[in-house]
Amino acid sequence: MQIHKFYLLLLFLSLLLPAVSMAQTPDTLYVFRFVSHKNMFYIPWKGNGTQLDHLLSLVENHKAAILSGEVPLLVDGYCVSEPTVAENLKLAKIRSNRVKSELILSKGIDENCFITRNHAETYGDLCHVVIVRLRLPQNGTAANVKEDSVISIIKEKVMEVISENSEQEACPGTTSVGVSSEKPLASSETHPSYRLALRANPLRWATLTPELGVEWRVNRHLGILVNGSWTSWSWDDKNRRYALWKVSPEIRYYLGGKSRGFLGAMYHTGEFHYKLGNIGRQGDYQGGGLTGGYQLGLNSNLSLDFHAGVGYTYADYDEYTLINKVRVRKDCKTKKYWVLTN
Secondary structure (H helix, E strand, O other): OHHHHHHHHHHHHHHHHHHHHHHOOOEEEEEEEOOOOOOOOOOOOOOHHHHHHHHHHHHHHOHHHHHHOOOOEEEEEEOOOOOOHHHHHHHHHHHHHHHHHHHHHHHOOOHHHEEEEEEOOOEOOEOOEEEEEEEOOEOOEOOOHHHHHHHHHHHHHHHHHHHHHOOOEOOOOOEOOOEEEOOOOOHHHOOOOOOEEEEEOHHHHHOOOOEEEEEEEOOOOEEEEEEEEEEEEEEOOOOEEEEEEEEEEEEEEEOOOOOOEEEEEEEEEEEEEEEOOOOEEEEEEEEEEEEEEEEEEOOOOOEEEEEEEEEEEEEEEEEEEEEOOEEEEEEEEEEEEEEEEO
């Protein structure tokens, strides 16, 4: 009986699909790949950056039609890596939101511009992807969203019949499961925060001045950093000393489609205590300046940050000497100077 249902459905499709395909307008499709079991959207990975650049350009060209609802953005998330259907749908939903948030933040569109569906199955041979399509107008007519809904319903029926008669392999070690559709999510769910990154400066460590920092990527283009360093050394029975601490917040704006190059503004403040000869200097300083550079991605978890800056610094310090191990102040000075940073 199930076999007869299957063939009747195929006959129905053979009659219906030609008519639907004649009415359809051309799709523009973009594929965004994700790491298995992970929900983070890594832009400089597996061609995601190039796909996103092209998609953002297309959205900009058709922004008016997208905002009016004439050209919807069709978002489909696919996942089969988790042990249950519910977990696969949950992970696919988060991944879809990650991709949508890039478009919302970069192009000023909103959740109403999307039609979102998430699936606990593969997309062809791809197991961990989010597909974004634009149904562009043809011959000056708007896209017909209902046609896509008809095709989606037909697909569900086909999957139901096929799943009753045979088992399908989705990816090695996983089993394909049914399709699940859902309503568009509230905009509050589509603005996930970007990751926090731990930073270390090997040049400063090489001078025995450990420096660590953290960066929060607020969105694709904006980053907020705080770096800090500290060291304290003395030798020659404390007649020689090298000590300092510094805190340096910075704000960056990342440029370009891949958001690798950046320009920024920084501020630094701290205290120092140097005595490498007969005269010691102890005081504090503060200043600020402009920075620029490039982040080179090595993999999804590691990148190199090449940067330089120029800034103005004001220092206020005392000069002293030691007489019988007693510190005697000689002078109080201030210094203003331009400095290169790295």
